Amino acid sequence: MAVEAPQQPEQAAGGSVEQGAAAGGGRLKKGPWTPDEDQLLVEHVRRHGEGSWNAVRRETGLLRCGKSCRLRWANHLRPNLKRGPFSPEEERLILRLHALIGNKWARISAHLPGRTDNEIKNYWNTRLKRRKRAGLALYPPDVEREVALVRAGKLRPIVDADGNASSLQAPLLLDAAADQFAWPAAPPFHPAFNNVAPPQPFQFTGNISHNPQALLAAQVPYLHHDEVSAGLGHANKLYADALGMPPLVPPSAQELPSNQSPADAGGPLEMLVLEQDQRLPGAALLRVTSMPELVYNENDYSAWPSGLSGGSGSRSEGDVTSHYGGKCDCFFDGVKPAKGMPASLAVAEEEVSGLFGGEELVAVWPDKPPESITKDDFNLQMMEMQHLMPPVPLPADEHGLN
DNA sequence: AATAGACACAACCGCGAAATA
């Protein structure tokens, strides 16, 4: 274990200088790097290659510890670093990888060429903070579902448990042996299911492997509304409710905001969540928005709909996903909540309110907006729900499910 | 214009694993 130099900071131009007792007794500089320091480091690496970071100071006179040199090189000076904000594709990949392997920044960054672990970590921490404050789930619902399917063995993970790529370049594919979706098993001891038969596994009609469109649908947790309802009896309806599936939308509420047509459900917000090849033509799709495994694996039923939940449950710092993810967690990171409400948002709020019955919305859909969430955040959530719930023409008898 | 809060980014720190003496 290296013994860090005792630190007695003193101010110097461009950063503090500290006593370095460990290696040579020189004074170590801290704080921002200067162009001259960068030049020294770059020159050293050009001559000797990466590594031997503690030798940098000996050989160049640079008053930086080896650790600082390594960090500066890795995060700022090495070639092929990509600059600028993350693309939607990169953001989505980060979400997927993080959902699978957690805070393994170095492993995650290995899958994003030109991006550093520090960069990704900063991105994630900012995102985490924002979503916690807004009371939102950590992952978009489809990512949660993707991870749950991976855990259930229905999807090949994009990385293995160690974060090594398995099929990064290819889109997620259903396991060839698992040619159907099954509803995740309900928690066996949940009171909501005491007297309800477990739902039958849901199956797509037809062989999904030979149906490109169904295969695409399988990659993203979209289920055709008709297929969902056809596969669900009363018990399954309860189960679907418990999963957090949104209520069916009456035909009378099919209008979309003026900037969105039914044939184009993929606006900028949608683009942040869905990869291009995962969006399906047409609008008659319904997203299953909850990953119950992620809920009951944590022994936290607070995310279950009120009335089904056995109790309010206590929430801890890490409960955001399990608490709120099951109902309305579709608030995307690329969209910064505006403090003021743009006119388009106000319109969206009205329209979404109309879809769900105005004030009842709060009682019916999300249990309630968390206290920490701002009105604008909540409005954005509602607008996102519209994206996720494009209008579906339904037979009249299906409206009774509401 | 001043202020506060949010955010992005850079850098530091502690720790543990791997490598080396």
Place this chain on the structure above:
DNA sequence: TTATTTCGCGGTTGTGTCTAT
């Protein structure tokens, strides 16, 4: 085999910028 050094990772903090109030 043990002690020491080096390296890398993840968590945390500090700072500058932007935006809303």
